[in-house]
Amino acid sequence: MTDLELRAADARELGAVLAFWATAAENASRPPDTPAALAALHLRDPDALIVAVDRGRIVGTIIAGWDGWRCHLYRLAVHPERRRAGIGRALIDAAESRIRALGGTRIDAMVLDDNPRAHAIWAARGYRRQDDWSRWIKPL
Ligand SMILES: CC(C)(COP(=O)(O)OP(=O)(O)OC[C@H]1O[C@@H](n2cnc3c(N)ncnc32)[C@H](O)[C@@H]1OP(=O)(O)O)[C@@H](O)C(=O)NCCC(=O)NCCS
Incomplete structure (x- = not known):
């Protein structure tokens, strides 16, 4: 963890982030990520995408x-070879710091029902499942 840097992603890193997600992220039950969609996010809010970088390599x-x-x-994701070393925790903490600084008072995460690893980390960071709501979607 000593060389780990947490910071906003640079526009030039977006391709590397997409490649990272292909192997490290939860990719079931969702439309594929596209360069255009990620570029649009970065253009609208350049600080929203936080990366954990270790010696120049994206690990989270x-x-x-x-x-x-x-x-x-x-899109909480940690490189498969770097899990259970606190990187996920550090990423959630960084995200919460950003939201607190912006004045947010409550935060939520999209979590698949059948992703027990994800349940474990969100619970460990103080999140709880809200059972009286469900997500309604309509593809555009
Ligand atoms: C879920 C994920 C992000 C966790 O990242 P991580 O860096 O391994 O998590 P951390 O090391 O910071 O773990 C923090 C705590 O979360 C819990 N936790 C994390 N992974 C766990 C697992 N596989 N089993 C049980 N508990 C787990 C533990 O309480 C852990 O604390 P501990 O190691 O002191 O016991 C990682 O497994 C991952 O990228 N999974 C694939 C993508 C994914 O499912 N993302 C979640 C989308 S909602």
């Missing part, structure tokens, strides 16, 4: 989205 990511009204966390 999280998106800390803030729309002025609500805060949402997405």
Whole structure:
């Protein structure tokens, strides 16, 4: 963990982030990520995509989205060879710091029901599942 740097992603790193997600992120039950979608996020809110970088290599990511009204966390992922070393925890902490600084008062994360690893880390960081809501979606 000593060389780990947590910071906003640079526009030139977006391709590397997409490649990282292909192997490290939860990719089930969702549309594929595209360069255009990630570029649009970065253009709108360049600080939302936080990367964990170790000696120039991306080893973790999280998106800390803030729309002025609500805060949402997405794309928490840690390199498979670097898990259980506190990187996920550090990413969540960095995301919460950003949202706190922006004035957010509550934060939520999109988590698949059948992803027990994810349940474990969100629970360990103080998040709880909200059972009286479900997500309603409509592809555009
Ligand atoms: C989920 C994920 C991000 C965890 O990242 P990580 O860097 O390994 O997590 P940390 O080392 O910071 O773990 C923090 C705590 O979370 C819990 N935790 C994390 N992974 C766990 C696992 N596989 N089993 C049980 N508990 C786990 C533990 O309480 C852990 O603390 P401990 O190591 O002191 O016991 C990582 O496994 C991952 O990238 N998975 C694939 C993508 C994914 O599912 N993302 C979540 C989308 S919602």
